[in-house]
Amino acid sequence: MREEQSVSPTQVLIAGDHFVTDALVLDALRAELGPDAVTPSVLTLPWPYEPYGPIAEVDEASGDEDELIAALSGVEVAITQMAPFTSRVLAAADSLKLIVCCRGGPVNVNVAAAAERGIEVRTTPGRNAVAAAEHAVALLLAALRQLPARHASVRAGEWRSDLYALSECGTELGGATVGLVGYGAIGSRVARILRAFDAEVLVHDPYLTDPAETSVPLPELLSRSTAVSLHARLTDETRGMIGAAELARMPRGATLVNTARGGLVDYDAVVDALESGQLGAAAFDVYETEPVATDSRLLSAPRTVLTPHLAGATVQTAERAARLAAEAVASYLKANA
Structure with a gap:
């Protein structure tokens, strides 16, 4: 009788910040996928306590390229709102298959460079x-x-x-x-x-x-x-x-x-x-x-x-972004099962 092979949890990096927090995203992932479907690691970005801005060729980004590269080692899925997914970062992310950007448009992601490496990019439209x-x-x-x-x-x-x-x-x-x-x-x-x-x-x-x-x-x-x-x-x-x-x-x-x-x-x-x-x-x-x-x-x-660019700044926007990101991960995992 053949034994069923267990499926290893997916390695997921949550590069949250102080709005769409690591905890919100992790809770949403567990609610959507169950407690053991992913092995999470976290990287907390300084936004909004430090302003976002251009980093290399991407815009409205927060954090450090080298720190992100280190955090992506062995990671298949990354979830973020602000992390700088530049061409340099993407070139170093050998295991990465999916980036979920918790915003309407992935301005902090070099989408063309991601496509060249076969990395899918999804967003959370309508979150705010x-x-x-x-x-x-x-x-x-x-x-x-x-x-x-x-x-x-x-x-x-x-x-x-x-x-x-x-x-x-x-x-x-x-x-x-x-x-x-x-x-x-x-x-x-x-x-x-x-x-x-x-x-x-x-x-x-x-x-x-x-x-x-x-x-x-x-x-x-x-x-x-x-x-x-x-x-x-x-x-x-x-x-x-x-x-x-x-x-x-x-x-x-x-x-x-x-x-x-x-x-x-x-x-x-x-x-x-x-x-x-x-x-x-x-x-x-x-x-x-x-x-x-x-x-x-x-x-x-x-x-x-x-007002200082805060039309989307509600608790519900952050919660919705985390939930939509978790749904995007679930859709990806289902398609690649």
């Missing part, structure tokens, strides 16, 4: 869609009613009844026409939230796949929208898509929100439009350079709401 959509709407509401300035005024001991003057009042989201540039996982969720506020939603997305929606040309969207929220990916096609000419098309006093990528917008043109009154307000979570330069005109521009 809920958080980013809610943050975009929160920024829009805050900008329409100038909540940060009103909060600061009360904290300073003021009680400004003059803010009831018609010229000082904010505007409502209900009944407004809001243009969404980009209609993926985040943009489509923003649309559902806005419609619950009784706003009219226009969409511009040349790659729209939702048969229930119609993409309108960008010039038409801009001219009809009293608020515009950006949710497009940054590509050669979209870089700088909102500049002085586009802002001039918007109704005077309109509001612009960007929680997508800083490179979509000409921020000098935005400041000019705010100072002239062409833009009534603007709210941003992303910027052309991060951190924002201390001498940036944006920091002193009127009627702005600014």
Whole structure:
């Protein structure tokens, strides 16, 4: 009678950080695969306590190439959000077969170099869609009613009844026409939230796949929208898509929100439009350079709401990223059983 051969646990490196933590990913792996399916090792990266940035040819990365190379010895599967999978790292990772990047796009992975070595790269799309959509709407509401300035005024001991003057009042989201540039996982969720506020939603997305929606040309969207929220990916096609000419098309006093990528917008043109009154307000979570330069005109521009690129920063986003990563590992193991 032939004895059944036992399957050795898969060697997995969890290169977590202080957001998508090693513990979250390990718990998700055990919940998805059982306690003994993988042999894990961990490498904790310093982000976000130390800023991410470019490392060799990859971007938005955290950690050290040499430290990662050492940790990858004998590893078949690596799970990370920020580790720098450069061509040099990949060339040294002789056992590596799969990288799961816990984000929407693997900007910290040299995907071409991975493909050349037969290393599969998977991501966790939609992990932050809920958080980013809610943050975009929160920024829009805050900008329409100038909540940060009103909060600061009360904290300073003021009680400004003059803010009831018609010229000082904010505007409502209900009944407004809001243009969404980009209609993926985040943009489509923003649309559902806005419609619950009784706003009219226009969409511009040349790659729209939702048969229930119609993409309108960008010039038409801009001219009809009293608020515009950006949710497009940054590509050669979209870089700088909102500049002085586009802002001039918007109704005077309109509001612009960007929680997508800083490179979509000409921020000098935005400041000019705010100072002239062409833009009534603007709210941003992303910027052309991060951190924002201390001498940036944006920091002193009127009627702005600014947050430091944290639209996706929720507990649920981190938990969802870990769960989706574990599901990707399970799919890989099933396909290669």
